[in-house]
Amino acid sequence: MVSSINPALKGITVLIPGLLLSFTFDVFTPLVFLVFMITFTLLFSGIPIKKWLLFFSPFILLALGFAWMTMLYTSDAFAGGEHLFSVWRFEVTTGSVMVGISLALRSLCFVSLSLLFILTTDSTKFMLSLMQQLKLPPKITFGILAGYRFLPTFRYEYQVLRQAHRVRGIGRAKGIRERIYQFRRYAIPLMANAIRKAERTANAMESKGFTGSADRTHYHQMKISRKDWMFFGVINGALIITLLASYQLGYLNIFGHRFV
Structure with missing residues (x-):
């Protein structure tokens, strides 16, 4: 196959x-x-x-x-x-x-x-393959993988945010000005959560000994x-x-x- x-x-x-x-x-x-x-x-x-x-x-x-x-x-x-x-x-x-x-x-x-x-x-095997066969730097590889893993959580957080706004009586935006304001209401909390997640992920990787060096061993050998x-x-x-x-x-x- x-x-x-x-x-x-x-x-x-x-x-x-x-x-x-x-x-x-x-x-x-x-x-x-x-x-x-x-x-x-x-x-x-x-x-x-x-x-x-x-x-x-x-x-x-x-x-x-x-x-x-x-x-x-x-x-x-x-x-x-x-x-x-x-x-x-x-x-x-x-x-x-x-x-x-x-x-x-x-x-x-x-x-x-x-x-x-x-x-x-x-997607995970593809990034590992790029790192091992095409010598893509590990910093880029694991950064992309971490960002890809966050995508489903961002979608979930967006849905929770919309439901929270509706519970508080904030309906759908109608005009262009309301849409722009609605975008700001959604974007700022999502960006704040993204920054917090990125910082936690970086600290976790450093605590596990990740340095970004290309001279490393791999659990999954491609x-x-x-x-x-x-x-x-x-x-x-x-x-x-x-x-x-x-x-x-x-x-x-x-x-x-x-x-x-």
Whole structure:
């Protein structure tokens, strides 16, 4: 399962295709890679299909919006080809349609890569992996972890604060001025609690001997195994094969330059 892959290497693995695909402007390359990513995610990630569709579906509408706006505002360098139709003062050509579809498919590729990483990665293991494999300073790592652990408590404190205000007869804000004043009523107590929690956490870490030194032992050892490198090779190998196939078939287009 993808959830057992080293998080740091997994992040690098999904980052490389995202960067390389951003240079392609044809339809074939992102379409083929998107089909591969969807198939790979549904077969090997362990993510329930309903859960994946729940997160992925809204981005389809967003990608369609990207495609439509790109068709209307495509630069002259990419807007060549036959004239199809006009919308107000905007002329839509075959070139602008292809660029718009390409952008939409690339956006969905980025989404599929991001969901594969987000839905299969434990945040704590990810930070430990960054510290052990990519040498992120422990001060930053444990600071981020502590802040992440505080998020649920902030939400609970906010709900308690709202209920306390309602018990005292303070209703919902209606106008802009009341909303600003309400924001101040909520923000100041929450910030005060956050500062107190941060200070207590810092004192607790110092009392346990935390100095922020990179030369330290780890209870949870994050390692990179052969399975992790196989995951890296499969994802990026699929992208390389897609680029080669696109080049051989004459579809590959990088920044408007078509390789035939």
